[in-house]
Amino acid sequence: MLELRLVQGSLLKKVVESIKDLVNDANFDGSATGFSLNATDSSNVALVALLLRSEGFEHYRCDRNISMGMNLNIMAKMLKFAGNDEIMTLKADDGSDTVTFMFESPTQQTIVNFEMKLMDINSQHLEIPEVDYHAIVRMPSSLFASICKDLSSIGDTVVISVTNEGVRFSTRGDMGTPNVVCRQNTMVDKPEEATIIEMNEPVSLKFALRYMNSFTKATPLSSTVTLSLYSGQPVVVEYKIAEMGYIRFCLAPKVEEVDDEANP
Amino acid sequence: MLELRLVQGSLLKKVVESIKDLVNDANFDGSATGFSLNATDSSNVALVALLLRSEGFEHYRCDRNISMGMNLNIMAKMLKFAGNDEIMTLKADDGSDTVTFMFESPTQQTIVNFEMKLMDINSQHLEIPEVDYHAIVRMPSSLFASICKDLSSIGDTVVISVTNEGVRFSTRGDMGTPNVVCRQNTMVDKPEEATIIEMNEPVSLKFALRYMNSFTKATPLSSTVTLSLYSGQPVVVEYKIAEMGYIRFCLAPKVEEVDDEANP
Amino acid sequence: MLELRLVQGSLLKKVVESIKDLVNDANFDGSATGFSLNATDSSNVALVALLLRSEGFEHYRCDRNISMGMNLNIMAKMLKFAGNDEIMTLKADDGSDTVTFMFESPTQQTIVNFEMKLMDINSQHLEIPEVDYHAIVRMPSSLFASICKDLSSIGDTVVISVTNEGVRFSTRGDMGTPNVVCRQNTMVDKPEEATIIEMNEPVSLKFALRYMNSFTKATPLSSTVTLSLYSGQPVVVEYKIAEMGYIRFCLAPKVEEVDDEANP
Numbered sequence: 147m148l149e150l151r152l153v154q155g156s157l158l159k160k161v162v163e164s165i166k167d168l169v170n171d172a173n174f175d176g177s178a179t180g181f182s183l184n185a186t187d188s189s190n191v192a193l194v195a196l197l198l199r200s201e202g203f204e205h206y207r208c209d210r211n212i213s214m215g216m217n218l219n220i221m222a223k224m225l226k227f228a229g230n231d232e233i234m235t236l237k238a239d240d241g242s243d244t245v246t247f248m249f250e251s252p253t254q255q256t257i258v259n260f261e262m263k264l265m266d267i268n269s270q271h272l273e274i275p276e277v278d279y280h281a282i283v284r285m286p287s288s289l290f291a292s293i294c295k296d297l298s299s300i301g302d303t304v305v306i307s308v309t310n311e312g313v314r315f316s317t318r319g320d321m322g323t324p325n326v327v328c329r330q331n332t333m334v335d336k337p338e339e340a341t342i343i344e345m346n347e348p349v350s351l352k353f354a355l356r357y358m359n360s361f362t363k364a365t366p367l368s369s370t371v372t373l374s375l376y377s378g379q380p381v382v383v384e385y386k387i388a389e390m391g392y393i394r395f396c397l398a399p400k401v402e403e404v405d406d407e408a409n410p
Numbered sequence: 411m412l413e414l415r416l417v418q419g420s421l422l423k424k425v426v427e428s429i430k431d432l433v434n435d436a437n438f439d440g441s442a443t444g445f446s447l448n449a450t451d452s453s454n455v456a457l458v459a460l461l462l463r464s465e466g467f468e469h470y471r472c473d474r475n476i477s478m479g480m481n482l483n484i485m486a487k488m489l490k491f492a493g494n495d496e497i498m499t500l501k502a503d504d505g506s507d508t509v510t511f512m513f514e515s516p517t518q519q520t521i522v523n524f525e526m527k528l529m530d531i532n533s534q535h536l537e538i539p540e541v542d543y544h545a546i547v548r549m550p551s552s553l554f555a556s557i558c559k560d561l562s563s564i565g566d567t568v569v570i571s572v573t574n575e576g577v578r579f580s581t582r583g584d585m586g587t588p589n590v591v592c593r594q595n596t597m598v599d600k601p602e603e604a605t606i607i608e609m610n611e612p613v614s615l616k617f618a619l620r621y622m623n624s625f626t627k628a629t630p631l632s633s634t635v636t637l638s639l640y641s642g643q644p645v646v647v648e649y650k651i652a653e654m655g656y657i658r659f660c661l662a663p664k665v666e667e668v669d670d671e672a673n674p
Numbered sequence: 675m676l677e678l679r680l681v682q683g684s685l686l687k688k689v690v691e692s693i694k695d696l697v698n699d700a701n702f703d704g705s706a707t708g709f710s711l712n713a714t715d716s717s718n719v720a721l722v723a724l725l726l727r728s729e730g731f732e733h734y735r736c737d738r739n740i741s742m743g744m745n746l747n748i749m750a751k752m753l754k755f756a757g758n759d760e761i762m763t764l765k766a767d768d769g770s771d772t773v774t775f776m777f778e779s780p781t782q783q784t785i786v787n788f789e790m791k792l793m794d795i796n797s798q799h800l801e802i803p804e805v806d807y808h809a810i811v812r813m814p815s816s817l818f819a820s821i822c823k824d825l826s827s828i829g830d831t832v833v834i835s836v837t838n839e840g841v842r843f844s845t846r847g848d849m850g851t852p853n854v855v856c857r858q859n860t861m862v863d864k865p866e867e868a869t870i871i872e873m874n875e876p877v878s879l880k881f882a883l884r885y886m887n888s889f890t891k892a893t894p895l896s897s898t899v900t901l902s903l904y905s906g907q908p909v910v911v912e913y914k915i916a917e918m919g920y921i922r923f924c925l926a927p928k929v930e931e932v933d934d935e936a937n938p
Contacts, residue, residue: 260588
């Protein structure tokens, strides 16, 4: 059986909110290591990988590996019952076709129970490969989110370029060609406000803004985001989940030649 | 003539907001006792009873009983002129077919006047009967509102059951069967955060969530709500209006047998 | 060339937001005096005049008069990139058909650049005449905005009347005839909360609320608004822009006889 207890139950709510528009149905996998999810979006363009390590739970018991297929929109509706301070308990018996969630308020005043049917989902487990990236950018997650949102009111794609100057986000639309440059900046009041750029080689890649905007739904999970870039390869957009793990999104670049909008 | 002056003029605004979706047209009745309203919703399933006692007004004069038919949606639009701190004066001459409202800001800087046409409304005056209820639950009004809202994203009805365990709200939908249990809890920082359950007999009743959600529009009027339950009888949902009276909603239960979702 | 640098870059954003629903395309004019705009709305009923004086800029250079035609909706989208603290630089070369905007965050962490195409716009430069008004009312801009908004839920027009009593805003609709009286009031905690009425002669004029509501989009630019009224003449609604200039709207009155709703 799988039984896990998470003091900050709202975390699962934020996780589901951040991926439900990308992935409709997915398997949540329980193992000795932790609670995880690996899925591709319906158009097979983006990959999402979630890991919540077993040590991060107040209680974690997993007798054997278990894979639980859930519809993320139903889950999101169910998780609305969980307030922000609620303690979550999830239980699934081996071989059962249901999972139960329980949310307790800190004062034990209210207890929410619900049972959810599991689904059979065929999915391939795709790992996001670890490589020596050409450039890794860590920046405030809210800044990244607002840049993607603003650019998408002008164009459909974003070119992300890392050079000595910093990281440049640019788009091109009928009404103009805005670009935003974020410079390395570590002179900040709070460490999460820093922009830190590690560049081994300059790199410039073009992505669909639609996906980027979808990834930024994970912004409530972390105050920073990390973009790992390698020429011609998918970008990895990672939000760390404090003391528990991460949620990573992986998106293939657009293959057309990157034009001069990135290098004016 | 009727003439009344209410220091907290926004109270009438909140009252109208809380019932306008349930009742389109209704008679407001002035008498020596106070300012009141008794109405059924358009489908005759729910009853609403409002009382604002004469002592609660800064000034209250009612020479003879008067019944004033008003359209609540028009009233709601008119009352938008009243800010939160405004002092309200309402005047109606006997036999007149209009009523005048005046709102003064505390500093007298702005004064809003409007005259509204009265309507002839035939209505029967239905009293909510007082009985020895099987169970009376007092709980935070915001908690009750959020439970009703969350349940209605899953199902159409709520079963409210009071047992030794506490009060249980449950629904049933395609995607699962959530239930929320609120336990008696008086160990709270503020008295209005308590959940107090008086049970003479266990009781379990099923109601349409659509109406419950409509009743919770009265949440801004009071920090607590009281549910009075009697087997086979309508529930009374009461919001006290501080030092003035109350607004009560009365709803007949669904007559199908209460199934096991309430008693798992 | 024109080159100007504005520490409070969000100001241009607020200016564009406040006029873009009234005017689609307009010429921004640069001269030694400052940066200005004069335009009529598409139906030629209202006039808008903006002035940002050169002294208000951190840096201002204008070698010769320049007129730059811009689409205000495109501009508004572009200006979304500018956060609230950003420093704006605008550059246009003489004879060029583009203008560049740059927004720098105070810490220099992010820099937004965009180039926008200019348009040829034929426009006549209409001055708002200065006259000895019958009455001038200065009042909190948020109060004026909320009165116009509330009245427009009842009727289409507002009669603005200045008498010894104060300034009265009234409308007439199917559901009643609300009116709001604001009295002279200088006994306030903050000077911007005052209502100051200078009356040489009583005056009463009727205007379309649709335009008034549009003008109130300039509310974020100033905590006070000034209404200058002259019988039979257009009203001037002015929002001062601190230490820089103003935005003025001018609207012709409705010519039907002002009926008794204004003088009950």
